[in-house]
Amino acid sequence: MEDTICAVATSLGVGAISIIRVSGNNALNIVSKIFKGPNLKKVKSHTINYGYIYDKDEVIDEVLLTVMLAPKTYTKEDIIEINSHGGINTTNKIMELLLNMGCRLAEPGEFTKRAFLNGRIDLTQAESVNDLINSSSDNQRKLALNNLQGTLTKKIRNLRKEIVSLIASIEVNIDYPEYDDIEVITKDILIPKLNNIKEQIKKIINDSKNSQIIKEGINVAIVGRPNVGKSSILNRLLDEDKAIVTNIAGTTRDIVEGSISLNGFKVNFIDTAGIRETTDVVEKIGVSKSKKIIKKADIVIVVLNGNEKLSLDDEKLIKSVPYKKRIIFVNKSDLKLKIMVKDDYIVGNSKNDDGLDTLKSSIITKLNLENITKDMTYISNVRQLDLLKKALKSLEDALNNLECMPVDMALIDIKNAWNYLGEITGEVYQDELLDTLFSNFCLGK
Numbered sequence: 001m002e003d004t005i006c007a008v009a010t011s012l013g014v015g016a017i018s019i020i021r022v023s024g025n026n027a028l029n030i031v032s033k034i035f036k037g038p039n040l041k042k043v044k045s046h047t048i049n050y051g052y053i054y055d056k057d058e059v060i061d062e063v064l065l066t067v068m069l070a071p072k073t074y075t076k077e078d079i080i081e082i083n084s085h086g087g088i089n090t091t092n093k094i095m096e097l098l099l100n101m102g103c104r105l106a107e108p109g110e111f112t113k114r115a116f117l118n119g120r121i122d123l124t125q126a127e128s129v130n131d132l133i134n135s136s137s138d139n140q141r142k143l144a145l146n147n148l149q150g151t152l153t154k155k156i157r158n159l160r161k162e163i164v165s166l167i168a169s170i171e172v173n174i175d176y177p178e179y180d181d182i183e184v185i186t187k188d189i190l191i192p193k194l195n196n197i198k199e200q201i202k203k204i205i206n207d208s209k210n211s212q213i214i215k216e217g218i219n220v221a222i223v224g225r226p227n228v229g230k231s232s233i234l235n236r237l238l239d240e241d242k243a244i245v246t247n248i249a250g251t252t253r254d255i256v257e258g259s260i261s262l263n264g265f266k267v268n269f270i271d272t273a274g275i276r277e278t279t280d281v282v283e284k285i286g287v288s289k290s291k292k293i294i295k296k297a298d299i300v301i302v303v304l305n306g307n308e309k310l311s312l313d314d315e316k317l318i319k320s321v322p323y324k325k326r327i328i329f330v331n332k333s334d335l336k337l338k339i340m341v342k343d344d345y346i347v348g349n350s351k352n353d354d355g356l357d358t359l360k361s362s363i364i365t366k367l368n369l370e371n372i373t374k375d376m377t378y379i380s381n382v383r384q385l386d387l388l389k390k391a392l393k394s395l396e397d398a399l400n401n402l403e404c405m406p407v408d409m410a411l412i413d414i415k416n417a418w419n420y421l422g423e424i425t426g427e428v429y430q431d432e433l434l435d436t437l438f439s440n441f442c443l444g445k
């Protein structure tokens, strides 16, 4: 934290502008050594200053410097951002000068790590910065931004506040049993309060299933017997000739994937090999992959050929997919329908796209995602989920102990729950955790 660090904050490559970020106590001194223009030590904070970067007497680039003085900066330290002309050569030259003048090359995520260590943001917010940078759908961006603005932090802090006041009451009772005027915290008071906190944590854990979908996207498998039109449907959904289509049964051998954006969600469609008994070695592997994908997918579209009667294989396949993730699409409706269509079947074809919009929207309704974006406080990664589960388990242990033991015997578990929640926001943390967490960031952030 004593070093002044620098890194290229924009992506490396050819572009109109590159931004080099410098942060630390010595930022003004170091940059002044290579900059000719207004005296950086006298300019106002949060101003843009025009001038030149020099290597001794040689002009290296014409630049704009943004000067931001501590503490109102991203890292809470003095920050200078050099807006140079883009291009690998100029950017590298300026970086070289900064390193020669005493800057250290920042590690990935080090600016954000400093923002955390200097108390500007907490850990969930730091993680959201990374999520925001890597977001690949509109909803993922919204989720990350909400958490960056502290929605999750607030929830966790409130839970911790409730818990700490219980801890305080129990400890006062233990430490000062002789005082009569202190309210005695009985099981009747404690148990409902603990239950209430437990339910709030449970709700956040349940909601997290949706956050997984927001982050990773929805995986939709397209399965069915050979030749029913799975690959044709994939191509129409993606609006691209991605998979090979022929009238030969067993055309698709390996999985073919592609994604689209639907209601702000990223939807990954996975076309699979037609499922049938086969002696062909390659096709066999494909069929076994298809079966595995059915298990892993969030939604499975079972495609039937509407122009043929329902076969035993079709029935077997339909039954192998759990109802809650199954959508049945009767394809080839442009030909004569020979299938008994049930209420929840979607009928259409890939020749003139009939039924494909209904098919798409049924993915959203099947997963109950219509209203998901209204309340976007979701936990966004496995680390947070794991800690919430541990906090929940501790509260359950405390409640179990209270069934047959005195109030103070629940104290350790209640304290554990408080600590686990503190780890989520980073109020309690280990250095090792920070190193791993921030190493996933990109340089310059």
Ligand SMILES: Nc1nc2c(ncn2[C@@H]2O[C@H](COP(=O)(O)OP(=O)(O)OP(=O)(O)O)[C@@H](O)[C@H]2O)c(=O)[nH]1
Binding pocket: 224, 225, 226, 227, 228, 229, 230, 231, 232, 233, 244, 245, 246, 247, 248, 249, 250, 251, 252, 253, 272, 273, 274, 275, 331, 332, 333, 334, 335, 348, 349, 350, 351
């Ligand atoms: N009439 C009609 N033909 C279709 C339709 N969809 C697909 N086909 C035809 O059905 C044949 C098989 O289509 P594919 O998309 O390759 O079928 P598949 O299910 O991927 O087959 P496999 O990869 O072998 O499992 C091709 O000749 C397509 O042109 C449709 O909606 N209507």
Ligand SMILES: [Mg+2]
Binding pocket: 230, 231, 232, 243, 244, 251, 252, 271, 272, 273, 274
């Ligand atoms: Mg196919």
